Amino acid sequence: MLPGVEEKDFQKGSLWFSIKRQHAIIVMADSLYYTKFKHHCRPNMEGGHNCCSDEHYLPTLFNMVDPGGIANWSVTYVDWSEGKWHPRAFSAQDITSNLMEYLSVCPKLYTLSFFNYI
DSSP, rough: OOOOGGGGGGGOOOOOOOOOOHHHOOOHHHHHHHHHHHHHOOOOOSSSSOHHHHHHHHHHHHHHHGGSSSSSSSSSOOTTTTTSSOOOOGGGGEEEEEEEOOOOOOOOOOOOSSSSOO
């Protein structure tokens, strides 16, 4: 997405987020970076462009215009070990004492979302 968005600026974030009023104003006023993401981010499993605007636009925008004003961590626990485009979905059968013990010591853990609610 050059010029404008260098590789070092490109960020990926969670779909779970909240923003302050000042950041909402920044998003509403932005046309430069929004346009770049609109034209560049067209996911393709076979190659080509490999970004999703909903996961990359806001984190990249805020990293570039207000890096000190954002929290650089996720509010959910995700397991990417399956190597797919989406993290592993937890079911009721996955909830074991071992998982709970791991989550209790996992760094920067705030919430855990489950695919199938118990």
